[in-house]
Amino acid sequence: MSTAAPEPPLEVTGVDVFYGDFQALFGVSLAVTRGRATALVGANGAGKTTLLRTIAGAQAAASGSVRYAGSDLTAAPPHRRISRGIALVPEGRKLFGSLTVEENILVGAAAAASSDWPLDRIYGTFPMIARRRRQRASTLSGGEQQAVAIARALAAAPTLLLLDEISLGLAPRVVGELYQTLAELREAGATLLIVEQDLRRAMAACDDLVCLLEGRVVLAAPVPAVTREQVVAAYFGLRSREGRT
Amino acid sequence: MTWVNAVIQGLLLGGQYALIACGLSLTFGVMRIVNLAHGDLAVCGAYLGLVLSSSLGVPVWYVLPLLLPAAFGVGLVLQTLLFGRAMRHGVLAPVLVTFGLSVMIENLLQVAATSDPRGLAGGSLALASFRIGSHITVSWLFMTAFLTACAVLSGLQLLLSRTSWGRKVRATADDPDTARLVGIKVRAVFATVAGTAVATAALAGIFIGTIGTFDPLAGSSTLIFAFEAVVIGGIGSLWGTLVGGMALGVTQVVVGQVNQAYAVLAVHLLFLAVLAVRPAGLFASHQAAREVRGSGALG
Amino acid sequence: MKRTAVPVAGTGESGAGQPVTVSRWSRTATGFTGVAVVAVVVLAAVPYFAGGPAEQPLITLLTFVAMASQWNLLAGFSGLTSFGQNAYIGVGAYALYLVARQGVNPFAAIILAAIIAAVISLPTSALVLRLSGGYFAVATLVVAAVFQIAATLSPSVGGTTGVSVPGLAGYGPVLREALTYWATLAVAVVSVAGVYLLVRRTFGLDARAVGSDPVAAASTGVRVGRIRRLAYLVAAGGAGAVGALIALQTLYVEPTSVFNIQYSVYMLFMVLIGGMGTIEGPVLGALVLFALQETLSSYGAWYLVIVGGLAVIATLAASRGLWGLVSDRFGWSLLPVGYQVRRPRG
Numbered sequence: 052m053s054t055a056a057p058e059p060p061l062e063v064t065g066v067d068v069f070y071g072d073f074q075a076l077f078g079v080s081l082a083v084t085r086g087r088a089t090a091l092v093g094a095n096g097a098g099k100t101t102l103l104r105t106i107a108g109a110q111a112a113a114s115g116s117v118r119y120a121g122s123d124l125t126a127a128p129p130h131r132r133i134s135r136g137i138a139l140v141p142e143g144r145k146l147f148g149s150l151t152v153e154e155n156i157l158v159g160a161a162a163a164a165s166s167d168w169p170l171d172r173i174y175g176t177f178p179m180i181a182r183r184r185r186q187r188a189s190t191l192s193g194g195e196q197q198a199v200a201i202a203r204a205l206a207a208a209p210t211l212l213l214l215d216e217i218s219l220g221l222a223p224r225v226v227g228e229l230y231q232t233l234a235e236l237r238e239a240g241a242t243l244l245i246v247e248q249d250l251r252r253a254m255a256a257c258d259d260l261v262c263l264l265e266g267r268v269v270l271a272a273p274v275p276a277v278t279r280e281q282v283v284a285a286y287f288g289l290r291s292r293e294g295r296t
Numbered sequence: 297m298t299w300v301n302a303v304i305q306g307l308l309l310g311g312q313y314a315l316i317a318c319g320l321s322l323t324f325g326v327m328r329i330v331n332l333a334h335g336d337l338a339v340c341g342a343y344l345g346l347v348l349s350s351s352l353g354v355p356v357w358y359v360l361p362l363l364l365p366a367a368f369g370v371g372l373v374l375q376t377l378l379f380g381r382a383m384r385h386g387v388l389a390p391v392l393v394t395f396g397l398s399v400m401i402e403n404l405l406q407v408a409a410t411s412d413p414r415g416l417a418g419g420s421l422a423l424a425s426f427r428i429g430s431h432i433t434v435s436w437l438f439m440t441a442f443l444t445a446c447a448v449l450s451g452l453q454l455l456l457s458r459t460s461w462g463r464k465v466r467a468t469a470d471d472p473d474t475a476r477l478v479g480i481k482v483r484a485v486f487a488t489v490a491g492t493a494v495a496t497a498a499l500a501g502i503f504i505g506t507i508g509t510f511d512p513l514a515g516s517s518t519l520i521f522a523f524e525a526v527v528i529g530g531i532g533s534l535w536g537t538l539v540g541g542m543a544l545g546v547t548q549v550v551v552g553q554v555n556q557a558y559a560v561l562a563v564h565l566l567f568l569a570v571l572a573v574r575p576a577g578l579f580a581s582h583q584a585a586r587e588v589r590g591s592g593a594l595g
Numbered sequence: 596m597k598r599t600a601v602p603v604a605g606t607g608e609s610g611a612g613q614p615v616t617v618s619r620w621s622r623t624a625t626g627f628t629g630v631a632v633v634a635v636v637v638l639a640a641v642p643y644f645a646g647g648p649a650e651q652p653l654i655t656l657l658t659f660v661a662m663a664s665q666w667n668l669l670a671g672f673s674g675l676t677s678f679g680q681n682a683y684i685g686v687g688a689y690a691l692y693l694v695a696r697q698g699v700n701p702f703a704a705i706i707l708a709a710i711i712a713a714v715i716s717l718p719t720s721a722l723v724l725r726l727s728g729g730y731f732a733v734a735t736l737v738v739a740a741v742f743q744i745a746a747t748l749s750p751s752v753g754g755t756t757g758v759s760v761p762g763l764a765g766y767g768p769v770l771r772e773a774l775t776y777w778a779t780l781a782v783a784v785v786s787v788a789g790v791y792l793l794v795r796r797t798f799g800l801d802a803r804a805v806g807s808d809p810v811a812a813a814s815t816g817v818r819v820g821r822i823r824r825l826a827y828l829v830a831a832g833g834a835g836a837v838g839a840l841i842a843l844q845t846l847y848v849e850p851t852s853v854f855n856i857q858y859s860v861y862m863l864f865m866v867l868i869g870g871m872g873t874i875e876g877p878v879l880g881a882l883v884l885f886a887l888q889e890t891l892s893s894y895g896a897w898y899l900v901i902v903g904g905l906a907v908i909a910t911l912a913a914s915r916g917l918w919g920l921v922s923d924r925f926g927w928s929l930l931p932v933g934y935q936v937r938r939p940r941g
Contacts, residue, residue, distance in 0.1 A: 109477045133479040145474040147467040158467045162479030330729025381911050391676045391729045392910045399860050399903030406896040523733040561744045575725045
């Protein structure tokens with residue numbers, strides 16, 4: 052039996068991203084291991100959303116590469132990445148307001164990698180939205196909309212699920228329920244990359260942690276190997292000052 | 297003609313206006329482009345119908361199975377080569393490009409076909425009429441145009457609400473960025489929507505050509521009427537264009553009964569009145585109305 | 596010609612602590628203004644040394660320059676793509692007729708025609724400015740259609756047949772042509788200079804903000820509605836003056852010619868080809884259109900096909916127009932509307 056570590060399915064290498072003249076990511080490299088949840092943390096503007104969008108194909112990388120499950124997806128458009136198994140739950144949910152809940156989910160299956168996640172399974176995972184399947188998405192509460200956004204991404208039957216700030220604007224109890232669902236997905240073997248503002252939740256829910264600061268990776272380690280203080284220091288960029296913590 | 301007859305004819309005329317308007321409404325709803333060449337494309341449909349029907353020696357209805365797919369193809373090509381590029385060059389570019397295209401089409405038609413007004417051979421359908429009661433005569437052609445418009449609008453509505461394509465179109469209309477993100481091939485959606493719009497325009501052009509006459513410069517007034525129907529009926533509502541079209545048609549025919557010279561002016565004044573009082577139109581969807589008013593609503 | 600020395604915190608290397616100059620003008624611009632003044636004087640003298648054959652083409656060219664500058668104010672600076680300016684050209688032409696019929700000197704009446712056009716544009720603007728973008732564009736087409744139909748239906752201005760411009764019988768043909776020429780030159784100079792001066796002020800910045808992102812502009816306190824109305828009014832007045840000129844040039848006012856949408860096509864072409872949002876661009880565009888018209892007018896409708904086609908290509912491939920290409924390459928700005936920041940030499 053091989054004792055080598057399994058090859059990480061997602062490999063981001065040396066990615067630079069520009070918005071016009073502004074550079075948002077500087078040579079970012081990242082690897083996500085199969086079946087594990089990785090937390091992506093950092094202050095506002097650190098580049099977390101940019102990185103997720105680059106992995107999902109909504110943002111072009113000026114240099115570097117994105118590889119997943121053995122294929123180079125650097126130049127691939129979003130629909131090709133989805134059919135390879137990457138799906139993004141975007142920041143701010145971004146549901147299609149004039150479509151019903153069910154239509155939103157069905158649209159998410161447009162480029163689905165497989166039929167592993169039919170509607171029944173999705174409604175079984177999110178019973179709260181099953182009741183509202185025929186309602187227009189814009190009429191739902193914040194927590195329900197977030198659930199629909201995740202459901203829409205699941206409809207693509209992803210093997211790598213990217214989630215961007217799913218706790219924003221939601222009550223703690225609701226966030227707790229969502230994270231419970233994420234834990235169930237992990238049990239079922241999904242790989243997760245989660246951007247999360249709440250450090251406590253991020254470290255509780257994930258196996259690995261990556262911290263970004265002003266477009267660069269400043270910390271990447273398994274969660275048990277770092278203390279909260281170390282993460283906070285990296286988060287705010289305090290570690291470089293001499294004589295200070 | 298009695299007043300009742302005039303009103304009925306006006307309502308039926310509204311169907312034709314709705315037919316030319318629905319493509320414009322669709323293009324704006326999904327791509328946020330007002331295609332200023334839309335009327336000219338309808339006139340092209342009429343000319344193409346003329347060429348096909350006279351070379352094959354049949355009434356123009358028989359050439360529709362050739363014409364409509366061709367028009368759809370033209371729409372695909374226009375979107376891919378022209379409108380799509382324009383969309384990437386900012387908000388003003390599509391307006392400028394479609395206007396330039398309109399100028400090119402009108403003048404190419406003048407070169408190819410001369411300015412003489414033409415008519416299409418509608419066969420026996422074009423001449424027949426039926427009576428209701430003792431005072432009302434309805435032309436079969438007008439009735440067919442109206443029923444066709446209703447069929448097209450219903451068909452479009454069904455396609456949009458029940459099919460996978462329709463879902464993708466509506467999602468793209470809501471948020472093109474996120475649509476692309478969830479795996480919808482947005483460029484393909486735009487292309488098929490443009491194709492559909494041009495196909496409806498060509499069909500409308502056939503009716504325009506059969507009921508009246510057309511010439512290379514008829515595109516402008518066709519565009520204006522289509523636009524007015526969309527605005528009166530409400531931006532973002534397909535069935536609204538039928539209501540808008542009927543408002544236009546009734547105004548045109550009824551005023552025309554009194555004084556033909558004032559008929560078209562009355563229609564334009566109706567549009568301006570609606571613009572003054574209720575700029576969003578009668579059945580506008582909030583989002584679409586907000587976008588059309590854009591900065592017009594600021595300060 | 597203000598120059599301001601602004602102390603700049605050092606960036607370490609050569610520029611540390613040295614003031615940079617912020618100024619509007621460069622040597623090129625100063626030089627050009629001098630040349631332009633000389634050119635206008637020379638142009639004004641044309642009737643004296645060149646006479647009729649030189650005046651005619653220059654009248655056409657200068658009319659183009661006026662139309663292009665005005666449309667640039669609308670669309671290039673303020674983002675208002677109006678394809679219905681021919682409405683006000685027509686209004687100006689008819690206004691000239693009506694005013695001249697009252698006995699006012701036709702050349703003096705140009706100013707009145709411009710004012711009348713601007714006044715008529717006030718209530719119209721209240722309607723069409725409720726829309727923006729492509730919908731605004733089509734609404735301007737409707738307005739033009741309404742004005743044209745109204746003229747056609749008014750027997751007092753000749754209906755479909757039109758009317759001839761009165762009050763010119765007292766002038767000999769040579770004098771009349773010279774006066775028309777000077778009037779055209781005046782309108783052209785006022786258009787270019789007027790737009791330039793208007794755009795140099797805060798109005799210019801505000802208008803460009805409105806043109807590129809009205810919501811963002813409004814959020815910084817720009818009175819979006821006021822800016823658009825002002826641009827629309829000024830452009831309408833300008834178009835009215837052009838319409839009056841056209842009436843004087845052709846001596847006849849008739850609906851299908853003074854309300855012809857071709858004028859809007861020309862305006863679009865000149866500004867796109869020349870360069871939207873620059874002062875130099877429309878002048879360059881007018882030259883190009885003039886050259887095209889001289890070479891292609893014998894080809895009938897093909898001429899307009901080419902004009903339309905070039906406009907489309909310019910939008911997609913050279914969105915900053917010919918002047919944009921030139922100024923990007925050489926860094927020229929002959930009539931600067933912005934400021935330049937220059938590092939001190941050495």
